[in-house]
Amino acid sequence: MAAKTSYDVVIIGGGFAGVTAARDLQKRGLSTIVLEARDRLGGRTFYEERNGFHVELGGTWIHWTQPFVWAEKERYGLEVQETPGCVAERIAIKIDGKVQELQEAQLGEFVEGFEHFFAESKGVWERPYDIHHCWEAVCERDALTVADRLNALDLTPLQRTSLGGFLEILSMNQPQNASYVEMMRTWSLTAWNYQLFNDTAARYKLTKGTAALVEAITRDGGFEVALSTAVRSVQHTSEGVSVTTESGERLMAQRAVVTVPLNVLHNLHFDPPLSEVKLEASKLKHVGGGCKVFFEVGGDPGAVMTLSRSTDSPLIGSFTYKRGEKHSVLAGFSLEPDALEKSVDEWQPVLEEFIPGVKVLSTFGHDWGGDDLSQGSWCTYRPGTVARFTDELPRQEGHLYFASGDHAQGWRGFIEGAIASGSRTAVQVAESLRT
Ligand SMILES: Cc1cc2nc3c(=O)[nH]c(=O)nc-3n(C[C@H](O)[C@H](O)[C@H](O)COP(=O)(O)OP(=O)(O)OC[C@H]3O[C@@H](n4cnc5c(N)ncnc54)[C@H](O)[C@@H]3O)c2cc1C
Structure with missing residues (x-):
């Protein structure tokens, strides 16, 4: 529930793009509110405490090749920790139906x-x-x-x-x-370099989790937040923007920043309608699907990584995420639609093929594809759409602005892209309101 009915800026969606834009706008003296449909901020970054381990179910890894997110980590004095399986002692790959261990000579x-x-x-x-x-x-x-x-x-x-x-x-x-x-x-x-590519993808994660960064940005920003507040429709004229929530509440603002994921954008009603290309892109959806599935295993499997094609195994990759003496956690990736419904007994032989002797205790994860507020995982554009969508998706329409990791210019599909896009959009909005 919002404290007022009128703001300088309304931000729709409270993932990294939304909270970054809100902080940067509020700090420029503009009254700003974030309307978030979930009962928490962070969007596609979310965690679970699992038997003493902090496990990120969504966006996780960051790197200094990603200037915005690394600057935020430094600004708020947050630490990172390594992911053991990213610098694996053992890499098991399924080639032509047979699992082999990658040798140093290979x-x-x-x-x-x-x-x-x-x-x-x-x-x-x-x-x-x-x-x-x-x-x-x-x-x-x-x-x-x-x-x-x-x-x-x-x-x-x-x-x-x-x-x-x-x-x-x-x-x-x-x-x-x-x-x-x-x-x-x-x-x-x-920089066209395998080592850097691998490290950026999965080596460093925030020790206290992505939620600690969301919280730091939110606390520092001092903007207003309304959780469990889904936006249903947005009207905009040359005078400003009117935003209506699912519960019928109406807020007025000079500007709105829309940060909902690309795959759900078409669920909001816009008057006048969004550009045809934005609507087409949202209905077509990006192809980032699949599941990040975690395996709690007995003992310590060591720093291992597994790789396969989806045609050869339900597990296209996995690596040691947290090590413990009594139990450890592996992070895995699957393109099978029922990956999170498979039982421990179904996953046991799949994992054991790569890691002999491993004992799967439980599996867990979040179904981002089945989640109404994301309808997908991280963004990958479809073939044939990159040139058409890159400039158009972030394009301003009247007093509506668009920020999202899903259409960032550099690190599209990453936390970095979301923060960069939120930050850049805040500058554009603030400039437009400069008197
Ligand atoms: C499984 C998984 C693993 C990933 N791994 C990594 C990784 O290791 N490193 C990395 O950098 N990135 C990773 N990503 C990608 C990264 O998490 C996202 O790119 C980034 O978090 C997107 O931020 P965003 O703010 O653009 O969107 P979101 O985080 O999706 O935020 C949009 C917000 O809008 C809200 N919303 C939707 N509809 C409405 C509505 N009608 N009204 C109000 N609010 C609404 C949503 O609830 C959500 O909170 C991963 C993503 C997933 C799913």
Whole structure:
């Protein structure tokens, strides 16, 4: 329930994009409220305490290649800790139906697979924040899928599996559904370097969790928050914006910032309607699906990583997330729609194939695809949509502004992108209100 009926700015959605925009606007002296449908802030970042372990069910890993989120971590003095399986002592890969342990002598072959796949990326994303810099090169390849690229290369069986599995995790979809251009952009953000790419993807997590960063931003910002307040409709005129919640409450503001996930944007009613491209993109949905599924296992399996193609195993990848003497937790990824419903008995042989002797005690996770307020995991654009959506999705419409990790310019699909987009949008909104 809002304290007032009128604000300078209403922010719709309280994930990282929303709270960052709210903080930056309130600190510029603009009265700002965040309306969040859930009973908590943080959106697609959320945690569970599991038998003494803090486990992030959504967005988790951050890195200094991500300037905005790293600056926030430094600003608020938050610590990070390492994820053991990201720097694994043992990597088990399922190749041609058989699990093999990656040998030191194969490391070169493994990394070369990535270098072959991404060989064009320097020319296509010489500047990964600027699609216009190599516009023609992006457009020429926009329709290509990850599968198209994989099929065009002469890869060894090891490379085909390790690279294929990694790309399935990165896009959270099968190679035929994921955009090759999008994968190249992410690779370019880590300076075309495998080690940096791997470390950015899954090495460092906030010791006290992402919730500690959301809380630090919120406390510092001092903006108003209304939880359990879903927005139903938004009307905007040259005078300002009127926002109506599901319970019928109406708030007026000079500006609104819409931060709801791309896949649910079309559920809100806008008058006048959103641009056709925004509506099309939201209804089409990004392809980031799949499940992050956790396994609580007995004892300490060591620092392990597993990789497979989704055609060979329900588990495309996993790695040790938390180690303990009595029990540990592995973080895994699956493209199977029922991954979170599978029983311990169903998962036991799947995991044991990669980690002999492992004993699965429980499995858990959050179904982000089935969650009405996200309807997907992290954002990966579809093949054939990158050139059309990149500029259009964040484009302002009248007094409506749009911020989201789902359409950030650089680290699209990441916490970093959400913070960068929220921060950039706050500057635009504040500028528009400068008298
Ligand atoms: C399983 C998983 C793992 C991930 N791993 C990583 C990772 O390791 N590192 C990383 O950087 N990123 C990761 N991500 C991605 C990252 O979490 C997201 O990109 C980022 O959190 C998105 O932030 P956002 O603010 O744009 O959107 P969200 O966090 O989705 O926030 C949008 C908010 O809008 C709210 N909302 C929706 N509809 C309405 C409505 N009608 N009215 C009011 N509020 C509404 C939602 O409840 C939500 O709180 C992961 C995501 C998932 C799901």
